[in-house]
Amino acid sequence: MRAEEALDIYYKMAKIRAFEEKAAELYTKGSIVGFCHLYTGQEAVIVGISQNFTKADSIITSYRDHGHLLAIGVEPRYVMAELCGKITGCSKGKGGSMHLYNRSRNFFGGNGIVGAQVSIGTGLALAHKYKSTGGIAFIFFGDGAANQGQVYESFNMAAIWKLPALYILENNRYALATPTERSTVRNSLKKRGDPFGIRTICVDGMNLLEVIQKSRDAANQVREKLEPLILHVDTYRYKGHSMSDPEIYRSRSEVDSIRKTRDPIANFAAVLQERYGLDAEVIEKIDKDVMEKIEIAARFALDSPAPSEASLNMDVLL
Template identity: 50%
Template sequence: MRQQDNCVLAKTPSSTAKRAAAKKAPARKPSAKKAAAKKPAAKSDGSDDNFALRSLQDAFETNKRFKASKDELLTFYEKMLLIRRFEEKAGQLYGLGLIGGFCHLYIGQEAVAVGLQSALDEGKDSVITGYRDHGHMLAYGIDPKVIMAELTGREAGISRGKGGSMHMFSTEHAFYGGHGIVGAQVPLGAGLAFAHKYNEDGGLCMAYFGDGAANQGQVYETFNMAALWNLPVVFVVENNQYAMGTAVARSSAETEFYRRGTAFRIPGMDVNGMDVLEVHQAAKVAVEHVRGGNGPVLMELNTYRYRGHSMSDPAKYRTREEVQGVREKSDPIELAKAELLKLGVNEDELKEIEKTIRAKVAEAADFAETSPEPEPSELYTDVLVGDY
């Protein structure tokens, strides 16, 4: 066998011989058909709207911070504070054993959901997210009582006590979860966007996922399909820096997540997710782009969660000093509060808002604790579509 191989090699012309032969051979003019086939596709210079990888970010950068009125900023502040106090109470109820299963709190990330969803049309657009979902529902103005009842597995819960913390759902508000499988909500979000396009209802889907889910293969399959079909979807990476507990730099080769749509001609936006005014402004730019029929947008919201990944996570992978540093310098609620004081809102008014929200959260907790659990027959409802 070795001899045969050597014979074959001996008959194979060397690269030097090949080059010499190529010089002697007359050049042949390729046919027009072959020339056309070999002609490289024209590359976009970024000037066309469907490949505005830079222009979209530039449009945002020119007026990064939204100049809110006092009333607008008060609304943002109240919603963020409601999410913060609600999540703190949920943590307490979990510690008391009133919330079963997993529980992922949104403390620190409030500006993301509030800022982004303030730019949506609730009667037209849809939202889908992962399992850190309480804040998104509260940002949409859904009653805290039915959310807390769902957390505690009560019949009065928004999913009749069957979804719990991770799988809340409300077709009435076009909120489609709450999904426990990492990254699975992204292709589902593309499906919702396809429905908007198919029905010609003018709506779009906002699909949230985290920095950990950003490395899932199904996310990139979805990017490709969404761009190919020009779907009205805003992909949102909530980069809270640690996924389940591994720092971004240790798990992702490309840590600038907003760039990850480039291969699919999806424009990206890099946003400070701790500043609700900046988030709102970015959302307006992204939503306008998508509503204009320009296809999907990928937004990276750089944020930070103060608690562990879930209630069972002691978060020993970071220092207390790091968390405290973010709280002192970048807390979204404190930043909004400082801005309100500049706009002439006095401390007494802010204290009254705090008092009202604490009362609302306490009422939601009392409602949840006193509501009955679902009947066993509830196990068999909403399993299949139609009457079976």
């Protein structure tokens, strides 16, 4: 990877983190209401995997979706405006944090029903095959979603119909307040594809370079063999499940120690310095630029109008 590309990747991760911090602030101040799930800690997953997206591909995820939309290049102001329920938002202010959407980039949400995106995403993969689009479906879901029955109905269909689906299991160790050890028998998340003959590739989701390399291999295999594959990503969320989580199910020291030793952004900043010989000032400048961009995005969101009453029934299924 050239230094320019590495800097761009760092920029994308820093942008997601700064965005989430601002979203938390706006939530606390009451400018964002309803559910809001932050992606802080998991940035390397979407930034690394998004390096593989082509125009023909489609992408779908859960309600923890801010980072996904930012990584595919949607301007932060349209995402922040959506969180604030404004007409300028990417879902015209009617979706909110959980239902971000961008049709022109084949981003199909933002889904609030745990596990539903796996079935809808499998439908997207079927569409790629049926219409010979040349694209594949990138389907993101959590460790909690991995215990939903419809996931396995989907795996069965994807395997038997040989669908071009890359299933990305973002194992951030918790489903709401439940740690995976309490919900998942014998640490089986890495074997969930086995009964269907779907192979699983495991990756350290806190290590950006590993995510890039292994997700490239995985995406290439799906494209070449035209069959499903699972990428099991070991990651961690730093913040509560949503903004209203008292976090009594884990210790502060657990979060702090992962932040200190495995933080994907800090660790990649070290790579930039050691491997690419970049000065700390170059990185600080990026961090500053990102903060400014996010401040402008927040101002745009706050200054935008809410959807009009007359538009209440527009753009929604009734």
